[in-house]
Amino acid sequence: MHLDVRELREFYYRSALGRSVQRMVRSQVSRLWPNAKDQTVVGYGFAVPMLRPFLKDARRLTALMPAQQGVMHWPTGLPNCSVLCEETRWPVETGSVHKLLVLHGLDTSEHSAAVLEECYRILDPGGRAIFIVPNRASLWSRREGTPFSFARPFTAGQLESRLKWHGFLPYKHVTALYQPPWRQKFWRRMAQPIENIGQKIPAWRGGGVLILEVGKQIPRPTRPGLGQIIAKPLGVLEGIKRPEPVSTHI
Numbered sequence: 230m231h232l233d234v235r236e237l238r239e240f241y242y243r244s245a246l247g248r249s250v251q252r253m254v255r256s257q258v259s260r261l262w263p264n265a266k267d268q269t270v271v272g273y274g275f276a277v278p279m280l281r282p283f284l285k286d287a288r289r290l291t292a293l294m295p296a297q298q299g300v301m302h303w304p305t306g307l308p309n310c311s312v313l314c315e316e317t318r319w320p321v322e323t324g325s326v327h328k329l330l331v332l333h334g335l336d337t338s339e340h341s342a343a344v345l346e347e348c349y350r351i352l353d354p355g356g357r358a359i360f361i362v363p364n365r366a367s368l369w370s371r372r373e374g375t376p377f378s379f380a381r382p383f384t385a386g387q388l389e390s391r392l393k394w395h396g397f398l399p400y401k402h403v404t405a406l407y408q409p410p411w412r413q414k415f416w417r418r419m420a421q422p423i424e425n426i427g428q429k430i431p432a433w434r435g436g437g438v439l440i441l442e443v444g445k446q447i448p449r450p451t452r453p454g455l456g457q458i459i460a461k462p463l464g465v466l467e468g469i470k471r472p473e474p475v476s477t478h479i
Contacts, residue, residue: 230339235375242243250406253420264275264286265286275332292310294312324351329359333380345397354445363438367410369437373387396450406436
């Protein structure tokens with residue numbers, strides 16, 4: 230289930246904690262992707278806080294926002310780059326995207342498998358994608374009050390396995406948000422020193438978000454058809470034995 234776009238905007242642009250999250254996560258994205266010169270860049274979910282560095286050199290930049298979340302004008306003061314779309318049908322040409330960034334799009338989706346099918350479809354054969362999701366082992370996924378506690382968290386192994394199943398090849402795995410998700414001024418002042426220390430710790434030790442860069446596997450592995458995927462979007466009850474019908478005879 231998606232958060233409302235107004236709540237996401239309030240967190241990322243109007244709270245000190247959200248602005249700190251922007252800086253920390255965006256710095257990791259910028260390390261993976263220093264530039265996007267003359268490339269087509271697409272964000273899905275609520276990826277706009279991480280897309281701003283690409284405005285200056287990308288050939289084309291589009292921020293796709295799912296209908297269940299809602300859409301807002303972005304970037305402020307410039308021609309609009311944001312588009313409202315359905316989760317399972319994106320208005321993007323097949324194989325046309327060089328860089329794809331997904332934030333608050335995979336972990337909040339009711340049709341996550343279909344979202345990954347669209348990610349695979351639009352990505353150029355030589356393109357790269359970054360998926361940013363809550364870390365199941367972190368305090369951020371358990372403490373209410375941020376978008377990362379609202380969503381479905383992953384472990385690093387779960388995320389990699391899920392993306393491999395859909396035809397993506399993992400390249401680089403990093404984490405961010407070692408600072409605690411607390412809003413007090415003391416913790417805001419300590420955010421950057423804590424983050425610096427956290428980056429020297431192995432990824433599984435508690436970063437709030439997992440950041441995985443992947444490429445597109447060509448040819449892709451054979452998988453069930455998209456119709457089957459959408460028919461079973463979450464698979465929450467998989468593995469549970471079906472109940473036997475109750476006899477009406479006494």
